[in-house]
Amino acid sequence: MQDMIITIGIGVILLIQIIMAYFIYLIIARERGMAKTLNYQNNLIIKIQSILKNKSATNAVAENAEMIYQDLLQNLIPIMAAIDVMPRNTNEHPLWRALGGIMDEYAKNPFALEKLRRCIKLDAEVSRSIDNYMNRADGFLNHLTTTDPDGILAATFTDGLLGQSLTFFAQAKQLAAQTTE
Numbered sequence: 001m002q003d004m005i006i007t008i009g010i011g012v013i014l015l016i017q018i019i020m021a022y023f024i025y026l027i028i029a030r031e032r033g034m035a036k037t038l039n040y041q042n043n044l045i046i047k048i049q050s051i052l053k054n055k056s057a058t059n060a061v062a063e064n065a066e067m068i069y070q071d072l073l074q075n076l077i078p079i080m081a082a083i084d085v086m087p088r089n090t091n092e093h094p095l096w097r098a099l100g101g102i103m104d105e106y107a108k109n110p111f112a113l114e115k116l117r118r119c120i121k122l123d124a125e126v127s128r129s130i131d132n133y134m135n136r137a138d139g140f141l142n143h144l145t146t147t148d149p150d151g152i153l154a155a156t157f158t159d160g161l162l163g164q165s166l167t168f169f170a171q172a173k174q175l176a177a178q179t180t181e
Contacts, residue, residue, distance in 0.1 A: 068140055069095040072162075075133035076102070079169075082119040082126045083112060099161040106168060113172055120176040127176075130169050137166055 073095045080087070080098060085105045087097035106112045119126040141162065144154040157163065 068136070069093060071136055072133060072140075073098060075129045075136065078125050078129045079116070079119075079133070082123055083115045085112070096161060099165050103161060103164050103168065113168070113175070116169075116172040117175040120172055127173075130173060134166060134169055134173075137162055141166075 076095070076098045080102065083102075083105070085101050087094065088100040088104065090097055090100070092100065102112075116126075120130060121127075141154065141158055144157060145151070
């Protein structure tokens with residue numbers, strides 16, 4: 001009888017230990033699940049913060065766009081005067097009218113590139129204006145590229161008049177650097 005009580009006691013103790021081990025296993029499994037969930041949520045929060053920072057930076061660019069446009073336009077005025085180009089006669093922003101006028105003139109008359117090359121070579125103010133314009137426009141495009149998560153806004157500027165004008169001015173500068181006059 002006493003052996004039977006000891007055996008039952010040992011059995012109960014083993015049963016309690018098995019139940020405790022099962023509950024400890026459940027607690028550890030839940031802890032792993034919570035850690036996995038918290039890690040996922042933390043990564044999601046970091047991603048959201050990054051997107052919000054990018055949107056904030058893009059919004060800051062949009063809010064400051066007028067200052068950027070005016071700065072670019074101020075550098076275009078001496079260039080347009082030197083190559084005798086008038087802005088487009090449209091309702092666009094003056095910067096886009098000026099760039100449109102330059103690119104329209106180049107499309108009609110490829111000699112505009114040669115004219116600009118000569119102006120760069122002979123007129124330090126035109127050369128300085130082109131350098132300033134290219135630096136600021138390139139900086140603006142780089143900023144848009146880094147802050148625009150889906151790239152739509154940056155592609156619009158790069159493929160549009162701003163990107164075309166950078167290519168045009170870079171060609172003229174390269175030709176001016178190659179030739180001696």
